[in-house]
Amino acid sequence: MPIKKKQTIGWIGAGRMGYEMAGRLAKAGADVMVWNRTKAKAEPLTKYGAKIADQVSELAARDIVFCMVATWTDVKEVITKLLASGKTKPKMVIECSSISLEGSAALREILESKNIQYLAAPVSGNAKVIKAGKLTFVCSGPQKAFDIAKPFLNLIAANSSYVGEGELSRIVKICHNVFLGVVTQSLAEITILAQKAGVPRHAFLDFMNQSVMGSTFTRYKTPAFVNLDFKVTFTPQLLRKDMDLGLDAGRRFEVPMPLASAARDLIQSMIGQGWTEQDFATLLLQQAGASGIKLKPENVEVGDGLS
Amino acid sequence: MPIKKKQTIGWIGAGRMGYEMAGRLAKAGADVMVWNRTKAKAEPLTKYGAKIADQVSELAARDIVFCMVATWTDVKEVITKLLASGKTKPKMVIECSSISLEGSAALREILESKNIQYLAAPVSGNAKVIKAGKLTFVCSGPQKAFDIAKPFLNLIAANSSYVGEGELSRIVKICHNVFLGVVTQSLAEITILAQKAGVPRHAFLDFMNQSVMGSTFTRYKTPAFVNLDFKVTFTPQLLRKDMDLGLDAGRRFEVPMPLASAARDLIQSMIGQGWTEQDFATLLLQQAGASGIKLKPENVEVGDGLS
């Protein structure tokens, strides 16, 4: 793929997800230079051929710069530094963090005023999903920008979808997370029902995962549901925030969302009762409590469908 | 697989699903004899090497008899005829229809009193799913019966899960269908939200299907959501019945099911408003109406993930 060789890539952010994404790009042979606030975290990427920048401004000379950081505040800060020189600038910025529609629109204004193409490209998946090659992108912005970006996106992820102009991909990401909240609560309801009827959780989820209803998500949440390991992948507070963004959008566009509302309130209840330090999948424990039982780990080895 | 050669199979029911299931068995080389109320419907199975029975009682001499008919009334009738002679009888019956826990328990009593092994084995999927080799079984009854049945189940389906003694598989099937109801309603909510925000349904679902949340189910419902072809695969009334079975079980086992309850009431509302002759996926149309819009087919060719 000679077209890819010609383009140079800058990568901002080597956190849990950014590290894996940049790593996949580098391993696939792309010319990648990575900057991370804590440089040491990025350094292992050199073994895949990535270069490491000392300053984020060094990435300004790259053709395409990806950004994968934590919040809109971080995005604003690093992009400002990236473009600080006012001379060198990338042709395109691909922003993958989970930021709001408003943040995304503000970023678009900044970049377009400097004639830099901008692709809003949030993702579905976590660090383990990336490693397993199952990440997906949802993209919005100019179709032309997407066409240029696509070969690179596909080095990182299993798929990249283009959903239209502007910040539409941000809405889609919010919808995705609303679905995730509803699916998790529903899965908690039926798992506890099956258990109280006499079906072990691992047996129940084994069937569900293999059934037409099974998804990568239900599979990778299975170890948590079976063995009650709730090491945080996504906090209840962050999920509540995304549910609220979805419900806000529902109000703005006059779309009633009864299941999303009900799931949202259950997440709030869980937070109110003090479940804030573990993964949002503790919805299972709340459901068990509401059903009069206390769960125990089943201590059965179950796969997560990723490794 | 010599063990399979030794066992002979009887198959009751060549409806939309039974036909495909028996067909897969026969194609895989199993010795299958099929009976169907309307014999002509079963006859094309001879091209795969299946034999056709005139009377259901002819299947009594088979080692294992599968039953895949419509209702508990049908099950009772055909099993009674199967065992009418009182002399010949199969070693095992595998019942795959969607019958209630009570029906299943009554059948178990009949069969065990005659020393016939009984496996309750409902399925996840529809005729197209079977054809695509993606059907799955969930089984309950004696572990020994499952072990004998498994090689045959795996000729028909992609997977078969064993969840325990007695009628537990019936509860699991109900949980599966409750989940299907909730997932469909939630998908309707977010698809309409995304559409009102400006994202075409096909683009939205393309991403969702590729994302970690995508399932065989979301993929095969996509053509209906995009192009509004609501030819019935499962009626709203049948889904309501299964939701009610789930909520009944929730009451019996004292498991609150807030999302299932909310989805159930939306299905009832849809029925009340007269949406009874099409697929339950018309939940999308109800959601659109509640959001002030009338949908049009997008007329975009989208895959169903099966063919």
Place this chain on the structure above:
Amino acid sequence: MPIKKKQTIGWIGAGRMGYEMAGRLAKAGADVMVWNRTKAKAEPLTKYGAKIADQVSELAARDIVFCMVATWTDVKEVITKLLASGKTKPKMVIECSSISLEGSAALREILESKNIQYLAAPVSGNAKVIKAGKLTFVCSGPQKAFDIAKPFLNLIAANSSYVGEGELSRIVKICHNVFLGVVTQSLAEITILAQKAGVPRHAFLDFMNQSVMGSTFTRYKTPAFVNLDFKVTFTPQLLRKDMDLGLDAGRRFEVPMPLASAARDLIQSMIGQGWTEQDFATLLLQQAGASGIKLKPENVEVGDGLS
């Protein structure tokens, strides 16, 4: 009212409610004979002029017999004994206990076969409400029976409504209790919201009670909400039972009941978490927990609108 003088009254059941009801009849000058399983509990009624029976069968010679006991099993037992002689029998039975539609219909069959008029007449209120003269009856059965009964009902209660033939009053009572469940949960939601915003519960409920939304019910629940005295008037389990009867009726008549379903599941959650020994108004405590706070009694003297 000479017609009342001519009719003699039998009264079965001098529990918390029956005692107050019979007492009001006697005080108003009616000719009442009371039977209670534990005779001593009925005896204080003599001070109002009531007679006390040793055997329930003594009431068979009365013109109208009221029945106010605990369950359908009790009703069946006492009515059987009442009619055991086969010779003497009352002209009318007025059944006020909270029994099911099916029980009520069975009782009707028994009584009508003996040419005894039957009025199904459940009530709205508790012992304190009766004392305060605010009890109400909802009646069904032959209009003629209601017309005869009405003057007596109105000696006991503030009002008696006739809603039609057969067991219709039983459905109405169930609807009433469904409403009570929904109203209590909603009141819990807004009381906790107001409190977290800074409004003391007694101040909030003082306004609500005086507002157009205030009812006898919101007023008599106010002391519990303010000072957290949850001495049982109605258990969570009994409320759940009535919610389930309402939802069952909703299914039978194809009426979706989204608020009733949601309230029902919250009552189930409360029971699952172990709140079973106090009044159902502990819904307030569950709501507080889900909102991250622990309530304290406000120790403010508030009226209940009854005394």
Place this chain on the structure above:
Amino acid sequence: MPIKKKQTIGWIGAGRMGYEMAGRLAKAGADVMVWNRTKAKAEPLTKYGAKIADQVSELAARDIVFCMVATWTDVKEVITKLLASGKTKPKMVIECSSISLEGSAALREILESKNIQYLAAPVSGNAKVIKAGKLTFVCSGPQKAFDIAKPFLNLIAANSSYVGEGELSRIVKICHNVFLGVVTQSLAEITILAQKAGVPRHAFLDFMNQSVMGSTFTRYKTPAFVNLDFKVTFTPQLLRKDMDLGLDAGRRFEVPMPLASAARDLIQSMIGQGWTEQDFATLLLQQAGASGIKLKPENVEVGDGLS
């Protein structure tokens, strides 16, 4: 009450509610001067002894000025004009319109900077309720201001509650309206259930209104439910707005509100389906549709508990 004679009252706003409120003050002998945008609408108040102002600024010389207009924009405009001279100013402003917490706080800042006492005093009731003498106030601000205002409030209304400092009364009013939404939907559910079971709506509501659950509100909504006269008293859009204010407060204070959320979404569904020009009590019609029936007026004369 000589203290009242000494104080002079200004009244801004003679719309449907303001007219009735000012009228009650004047009839009770208070010295009232009224200003209304359309002067002619205020003029009939002279028959009760009220004076009519040409300019709102004429009210600046009054001791206490009440404000009862439509929106925060109106409030801001009239108060600005009231205080435009910079010289004369009232001692107190009592603001009764349904404005937001933020608007109320902004008004407080304006008034306190000019040393004018400010009482936030929204109401429960509509024009007919005022006429019937059943209006109630909920007040917040300095206790001292409430003590001065109370005798005048009680000339207008049946009761006035003080709930604390600042804008707390606004939150209480929002809670009140959330309750109103939930109660109306629940009443719709059970009324349709009773009707499908065979109980006429007027008979059902007669009992409910007399029962411990009956309120001024259930009584004055009864004619609409029975005879389907949905002349607007409060639009679905305004109710949705108040439900959303309640849910917003729920988020801010971390109070899950499952019943409020569910009711809110049903109101949104009604709006989405085009029910926007009539009273919000058309929730009954939506409920009937969801239950497969079309309602007809019962054409039974029923009271509203007010006249």
